[in-house]
Amino acid sequence: xxxxxxxxxxxxRGYGVPxxxxxxxxxxxxxxxxxxxxxxxxxxVKAQIHAGGRGKGxxxxxxxxxxxxxQFTDQMIGSHLVTPQTGPEGRLxxxxxxxxxxxxxxEFYLGLVIDRATQRITVIASASGGMNIEEVAxxxxxxxxxxAVDPAVGLMPFQxxxxxxxxxxxxxxxxxxxxxxxxxxxxFRDKDALLAEINPLxxxxxxxxxxLDAKMSFDGNAMFRRPGITELxxxxxxxxxxxxxxxxxxxxxxxxxxxxxxxxxxxxAMATMDAISFHNGKPANFLDVGGGASPExxxxxxxxxxxxxxxxxxLVNIFAGINRCxxxxxxxxxxxxxxxxxxxxxxxxxxxxxxxxxxxxxASGFPFIMADNLDDAATRxxxxxxxxx
Amino acid sequence: MSVFVHKHSRVIIQGFxxxxxxxxxxxxxxxxxxxxxxxxxxxGGMTHLGLPVFDTVHQAVQETGADVSGIFVPPPFAxxxxxxxxxxxxxxxxxxxDGIPVQDMVQVKRYAADRNAVIIGPNTPGIITPEAxxxxxxxxxxxxxxxxxxxSRSGTLNYxxxxxxxxxxxxxxxxxxxGGDRAARLRGRSGDGCGDYDRRDRRPPxxxxxxxGAGKHEQAHRRLRGRRVGATRTAHGTCGRxxxx
Numbered sequence: 001x002x003x004x005x006x007x008x009x010x011x012x013r014g015y016g017v018p019x020x021x022x023x024x025x026x027x028x029x030x031x032x033x034x035x036x037x038x039x040x041x042x043x044x045v046k047a048q049i050h051a052g053g054r055g056k057g058x059x060x061x062x063x064x065x066x067x068x069x070x071q072f073t074d075q076m077i078g079s080h081l082v083t084p085q086t087g088p089e090g091r092l093x094x095x096x097x098x099x100x101x102x103x104x105x106x107e108f109y110l111g112l113v114i115d116r117a118t119q120r121i122t123v124i125a126s127a128s129g130g131m132n133i134e135e136v137a138x139x140x141x142x143x144x145x146x147x148a149v150d151p152a153v154g155l156m157p158f159q160x161x162x163x164x165x166x167x168x169x170x171x172x173x174x175x176x177x178x179x180x181x182x183x184x185x186x187x188f189r190d191k192d193a194l195l196a197e198i199n200p201l202x203x204x205x206x207x208x209x210x211x212l213d214a215k216m217s218f219d220g221n222a223m224f225r226r227p228g229i230t231e232l233x234x235x236x237x238x239x240x241x242x243x244x245x246x247x248x249x250x251x252x253x254x255x256x257x258x259x260x261x262x263x264x265x266x267x268x269a270m271a272t273m274d275a276i277s278f279h280n281g282k283p284a285n286f287l288d289v290g291g292g293a294s295p296e297x298x299x300x301x302x303x304x305x306x307x308x309x310x311x312x313x314x315l316v317n318i319f320a321g322i323n324r325c326x327x328x329x330x331x332x333x334x335x336x337x338x339x340x341x342x343x344x345x346x347x348x349x350x351x352x353x354x355x356x357x358x359x360x361x362x363a364s365g366f367p368f369i370m371a372d373n374l375d376d377a378a379t380r381x382x383x384x385x386x387x388x389x
Numbered sequence: 390m391s392v393f394v395h396k397h398s399r400v401i402i403q404g405f406x407x408x409x410x411x412x413x414x415x416x417x418x419x420x421x422x423x424x425x426x427x428x429x430x431x432x433g434g435m436t437h438l439g440l441p442v443f444d445t446v447h448q449a450v451q452e453t454g455a456d457v458s459g460i461f462v463p464p465p466f467a468x469x470x471x472x473x474x475x476x477x478x479x480x481x482x483x484x485x486x487d488g489i490p491v492q493d494m495v496q497v498k499r500y501a502a503d504r505n506a507v508i509i510g511p512n513t514p515g516i517i518t519p520e521a522x523x524x525x526x527x528x529x530x531x532x533x534x535x536x537x538x539x540x541s542r543s544g545t546l547n548y549x550x551x552x553x554x555x556x557x558x559x560x561x562x563x564x565x566x567x568g569g570d571r572a573a574r575l576r577g578r579s580g581d582g583c584g585d586y587d588r589r590d591r592r593p594p595x596x597x598x599x600x601x602g603a604g605k606h607e608q609a610h611r612r613l614r615g616r617r618v619g620a621t622r623t624a625h626g627t628c629g630r631x632x633x634x
Contacts, residue, residue, distance in 0.1 A: 114491055114492070114495060119495060119498040119499075120495060120499075121492075121495060150499070151495050151496050151499045152499055189492065192490055192491075192492055194491060219490050219491050219492065221464060221488040221489065221490050221491070222490035222491070222492065222493075224465060225465070225490075263545075264545055265543055265544050265545030265546060266543060266569065267541070267542065267543020267544070267545060267546030267547075267569070268543065268545035268546045268548075268549055270546075271546055271549060290487070291487060291526075291544075292409070319528075319545040319548040319549055319552075320528060321514050321525075321526045321527045321528055321544055321545065321548060322409060322413070322485075322514075322526040350528075350531075350548070350552065351528035351531065351548055352416075352528045354528075373552075373553075374549060
């Protein structure tokens, strides 16, 4: 789960990480008031969307008068900002962050990730700040410093000093950086983050360190114990069909074919799509109903798949382990009753309670097309599509 | 030859009295597994499925000599349950739960580091040595005893592969799901984990099938080849990739 830059900065400010003075604004007048309150003669106006690379798309502007603050805010809010991460349609900007501008002496990179190799929270730092860290890691791996944190003791001050020295900080800055890194780590732990990135971490006037841009994402599986973070979620930044699917415990990704797929398990869902493609069909979606699929869940899966007008047929492929074929079958029958489903349905059931599931479908009177195995299912899908066209 | 679980394994179920745990414990017993009891805090002293229920894993291990635990507790409590099993000296811990917070697993992995135990999962269908021992949620009737070790990340894709193998008369020695979610991938020896499973199977070369979901399969495959564990095959290797371009 991602949050906006202004939310991340407020969160970090609370932990003692130095961030520029600034506030979020929802319209032009609002932005002018924020700039006046902040004072000074130079401000930064930053479009608040979840995608990165905003600077390249014109989503970060330096204003040297209140009029310019207004002008840039007006240009940004309501526009679709296109960045290397948004895709060509861009993302609607609904708010901007207005901050006091800082004069940057030097830029660093500082991040926290959960590293698979070490199985630990790991600090990543570099003297090459303000750039894409993945690029730096590729072209100049020696410029990227990594330090794994032992969960038994947390991020120790000596580790922070070591990192700070390695990225070229000296004197009082080393202590300042230590305090900053420890604050960031505390926030990361407290809030169940998966990623925290300060890029750039800048040396500003007078040698002070400051987080000029900050990004955090959080572990959806831990949000049950982080209500404060859950509140920050912005649904406008997410695909509505995918949001609905997630709310029902389903994993859905829209694709551009005409064969709707309802499968349990991500691996089997992909194998099902492969089988359809192998028989020259095109899947309309990826949908994993997950484990413990109740009849309601199956009904919701149908509703979401059928929202796509391109769907001409649905393939239900269930290999039940923790699922039970009889529950799935009841869900299918109920969905047929509740929803006016006009497309043909090919069903392949296997695994736990398959002997109870198949008779439920047969007794329902609905024209399910039954398949024996995955290949047979794909074959029947294609035969049915050809027969009806 | 089987790995990790076999006909002498003594299995307990944590979260024993829950709905899924009950259903799958019964299935496991029918499949020939020696389930010796279970743990549900607060229900110690009860009998469930004709077996003793304990309040703590420590008690269960002391009373029954259990060496394998199947963990069926919900994700928020799973890390605690895994560490409880490790502390009690259980050698093989199978974690079914899907959606354990990643930072919980960071703690678990650290806790496990100086204990000689194997954690299978989380988010795994479990492990099965056909007709000898099943700890998990897989449909046991599709598995047949034989010579092929199966390692898989995806649960249902494992079932698919196994059913096709069984239909062709290719039985399995042991089938392991390494687990699919982010927390499972934290094993560090991630792809390597499979090599680990296979290496323990010291029987002379049979063939082994790694039905790994899109991920580190090529890497694991290379590693297996390097170790001369006999013929290896990765099935559904590039699975699904083309669809998401």
